[in-house]
Amino acid sequence: MIPTDNxxxxxxxxxxxxxxxxxxxxxxxxxxxxxxxxxxELAKGEILGLVGESGSGKSITGFSILGLIDPPGRIVSGSMxxxxxxLTALDEEGWRQLRGGDxxxxxxxxxxxxxxxxxxxxxMIEAMQAHANVGPAQAYARAREVLVMVGIPSPDERLRSYxxxxxxxxxxxxxIAIALMNKPGLIxxxxxxxxxDVSIQGQIIHEIKKLCRQVGTALIWVTHxxxxxxxxxxxxxxxxxxxxxELGTAEEIIENPRHPYTKGLIESVPSRSTRGSRLHQIPGxxxxxxxxxxxxxxxxxxxxxxxxxxxxxxxxxxAGGRTYRCWNPLGGPRP
Amino acid sequence: MLVFIINRLxxxxxxxxxxxxxxxxxxxxIGDPTAMLVSPEANDLERAAVRQAFGLDQPIWxxxxxxxxxAVRGDFGRxxxxxxxxxxxxxxxxxxxxxxxxxAIGFAVLVGVPLGMLAGLRPKAASTKAVMTVSILGFSLPTxxxxxxxxxxFSVYLGLLPASGRGSTVNVAGVSLSVLTPDGxxxxxxxxxxxxxxxxxxxxxxxxxxxxxxxxxxxxxxxRAKGVRPRRVVGxxxxxxxxxxxxxxxxxxxxxxxxxxxxTETVFAWPGMGKxxxxxxIILDRPVVVAYLVLMVFFLIMLNLVVDILxxxxxxxxxxxxxxx
Ligand SMILES: Nc1ncnc2c1ncn2[C@@H]1O[C@H](COP(=O)(O)OP(=O)(O)OP(=O)(O)O)[C@@H](O)[C@H]1O
Ligand SMILES: [Mg+2]
Numbered sequence: 001m002i003p004t005d006n007x008x009x010x011x012x013x014x015x016x017x018x019x020x021x022x023x024x025x026x027x028x029x030x031x032x033x034x035x036x037x038x039x040x041e042l043a044k045g046e047i048l049g050l051v052g053e054s055g056s057g058k059s060i061t062g063f064s065i066l067g068l069i070d071p072p073g074r075i076v077s078g079s080m081x082x083x084x085x086x087l088t089a090l091d092e093e094g095w096r097q098l099r100g101g102d103x104x105x106x107x108x109x110x111x112x113x114x115x116x117x118x119x120x121x122x123x124m125i126e127a128m129q130a131h132a133n134v135g136p137a138q139a140y141a142r143a144r145e146v147l148v149m150v151g152i153p154s155p156d157e158r159l160r161s162y163x164x165x166x167x168x169x170x171x172x173x174x175x176i177a178i179a180l181m182n183k184p185g186l187i188x189x190x191x192x193x194x195x196x197d198v199s200i201q202g203q204i205i206h207e208i209k210k211l212c213r214q215v216g217t218a219l220i221w222v223t224h225x226x227x228x229x230x231x232x233x234x235x236x237x238x239x240x241x242x243x244x245x246e247l248g249t250a251e252e253i254i255e256n257p258r259h260p261y262t263k264g265l266i267e268s269v270p271s272r273s274t275r276g277s278r279l280h281q282i283p284g285x286x287x288x289x290x291x292x293x294x295x296x297x298x299x300x301x302x303x304x305x306x307x308x309x310x311x312x313x314x315x316x317x318x319a320g321g322r323t324y325r326c327w328n329p330l331g332g333p334r335p
Numbered sequence: 336m337l338v339f340i341i342n343r344l345x346x347x348x349x350x351x352x353x354x355x356x357x358x359x360x361x362x363x364x365i366g367d368p369t370a371m372l373v374s375p376e377a378n379d380l381e382r383a384a385v386r387q388a389f390g391l392d393q394p395i396w397x398x399x400x401x402x403x404x405x406a407v408r409g410d411f412g413r414x415x416x417x418x419x420x421x422x423x424x425x426x427x428x429x430x431x432x433x434x435x436x437x438x439a440i441g442f443a444v445l446v447g448v449p450l451g452m453l454a455g456l457r458p459k460a461a462s463t464k465a466v467m468t469v470s471i472l473g474f475s476l477p478t479x480x481x482x483x484x485x486x487x488x489f490s491v492y493l494g495l496l497p498a499s500g501r502g503s504t505v506n507v508a509g510v511s512l513s514v515l516t517p518d519g520x521x522x523x524x525x526x527x528x529x530x531x532x533x534x535x536x537x538x539x540x541x542x543x544x545x546x547x548x549x550x551x552x553x554x555x556x557x558x559r560a561k562g563v564r565p566r567r568v569v570g571x572x573x574x575x576x577x578x579x580x581x582x583x584x585x586x587x588x589x590x591x592x593x594x595x596x597x598x599t600e601t602v603f604a605w606p607g608m609g610k611x612x613x614x615x616x617i618i619l620d621r622p623v624v625v626a627y628l629v630l631m632v633f634f635l636i637m638l639n640l641v642v643d644i645l646x647x648x649x650x651x652x653x654x655x656x657x658x659x660x
Contacts, residue, residue: 066560092565100562107560112553117575117650123558126571130562162651178561 021078036242049229052239067095104179110171114163241297248322347636412622432607438527443534451542473536482602499604545577586642
């Protein structure tokens with residue numbers, strides 16, 4: 001078993017530290033607070049699951065870490081550091097070196113992430129040459145190597161292909177291979193298996209976990225599906241309306257959720273014990289980020305809401321590093 | 336691939352047949368060329384003799400069959416006006432037109448693609464607004480007016496460039512070219528610019544639209560997430576993808592410019608094919624008109640073939656489709 005988050009963070013040292021990250025979009029309708037005060041501490045080699053419904057700000061959090069927010073979006077405040085390097089002080093060239101070098105990203109839809117008119121070899125070689133002063137032959141050799149690592153048979157043939165000649169699963173493996181090219185310290189995987197078959201999903205999750213553990217790469221796995229990260233992540237952060245509303249080890253979150261929203265997410269996951277019975281769906285809709293209600297954003301959908309919820313819930317930190325934002329937290333193990 | 340080319344050639348032949356029929360009937364309906372062939376004082380007997388000599392007394396379908404019979408042997412008849420072989424008359428004028436159009440389109444692409452990309456990359460910049468405004472003018476102002484303004488400014492006011500003719504030419508393998516002499520270039524600049532400005536305006540708009548469409552694509556963001564340098568993201572990832580609409584429009588415009596360069600050629604007295612076509616239509620010089628249109632149909636279809644081959648070079652899925660055929 002992996003040591004708990006705090007022990008890990010102290011043993012291995014901190015890799016990524018984000019405090020009070022706010023990323024807003026200035027739209028005609030108003031300011032969309034897509035990420036509104038997110039804190040993330042990530043240790044070297046740690047796997048963090050970032051979970052939340054659609055629109056909760058998971059992808060924007062990931063893109064913010066890579067400095068890939070395009071207008072009308074902007075990181076309005078917050079501090080981010082990677083390996084002790086202050087990311088907010090980076091210039092464009094500094095960001096470029098970080099992207100794909102220190103921190104790599106994998107996107108959701110493998111049919112869209114590879115350039116349709118460029119061969120796989122070109123797309124892999126450039127990923128290496130963007131960060132290392134190597135010739136094409138050396139970069140090709142590395143490309144071949146990582147393709148084998150992610151379990152692609154006959155890599156030379158694949159390298160000569162165009163994206164449209166490959167299956168979705170194959171393309172996503174290639175995207176993962178590209179992420180591994182430069183041995184990054186952190187990979188941000190933004191729902192990389194959502195667009196794939198369930199069987200391929202399982203394989204890919206299994207392989208990524210194995211590779212990250214082998215190489216000691218940290219991983220932020222973004223998903224709306226708690227079941228996916230339950231077996232994968234060391235810690236899970238639950239995101240709602242631009243904030244992390246609960247954070248803890250995978251076990252803590254799954255077995256003993258404090259936030260009613262987390263509980264709702266768990267109950268909406270199909271599992272063996274609930275098979276046949278009706279799944280619980282969290283009532284209501286994700287609120288518009290344009291005009292969030294005063295106080296807790298989940299209040300109007302919450303069965304446990306109390307009058308205190310009209311005020312902004314504070315971030316409660318338990319001993320052991322577990323945190324939640326709720327005035328009326330759930331306690332005790334799940335019945 | 337070979338099958339693909341052969342298919343295209345068969346298509347071309349079909350189009351030429353239909354085209355020549357339509358032109359034949361069209362010109363037949365418009366009027367009788369006899370008036371041009373004989374002197375106004377000629378009597379009916381002389382007229383009849385001329386009509387017989389040119390086969391104009393035959394029914395239209397008979398005339399058409401005679402024409403086809405000769406055409407397949409490469410004989411498109413002689414100009415009613417000059418008596419020279421019609422095709423030769425056109426081919427002599429062709430290099431002048433092609434040369435001007437190539438320079439014009441070359442200019443349009445070299446100016447239009449970078450400006451269009453810039454406008455697409457920076458939609459809010461002041462320079463973009465200026466470029467887009469000028470480009471609207473570029474293709475809404477009539478060509479002849481632009482031509483006249485350029486002549487006014489560069490020829491009349493500044494006295495820098497000649498306003499008409501081809502200047503000195505050099506003969507290469509039986510084809511006379513202006514692009515090989517400095518004097519020829521001086522003559523070429525204004526007509527090519529006149530034609531090129533409108534084309535550049537169009538290419539700017541197409542390039543900008545394509546850029547704005549490709550830019551939000553995931554693969555562009557993914558390339559950036561890999562740390563690929565901005566220059567390569569734009570010059571390879573973006574450019575390769577916007578090339579498809581650009582090639583389409585450039586091909587179309589090139590064909591159109593060659594086939595109908597008449598306005599520019601008239602303004603600058605540029606001795607190309609366009610001028611010849613209009614003159615021939617006015618005097619109902621049927622062999623020249625028919626030969627010209629047959630040649631143009633053939634040319635446009637060849638041009639299309641070239642564009643398709645370019646597609647295949649740019650777009651791997653297009654290659655696949657051809658292979659599957
Ligand atoms: N370019 C933009 N302009 C305005 N709002 C935006 C823009 N991009 C994202 N947003 C808003 O930011 C919020 C968070 O988006 P984000 O993509 O991070 O959600 P997500 O949690 O990744 O959801 P999903 O599971 O659907 O991917 C959304 O409500 C979205 O409307
Ligand atoms: Mg997302």
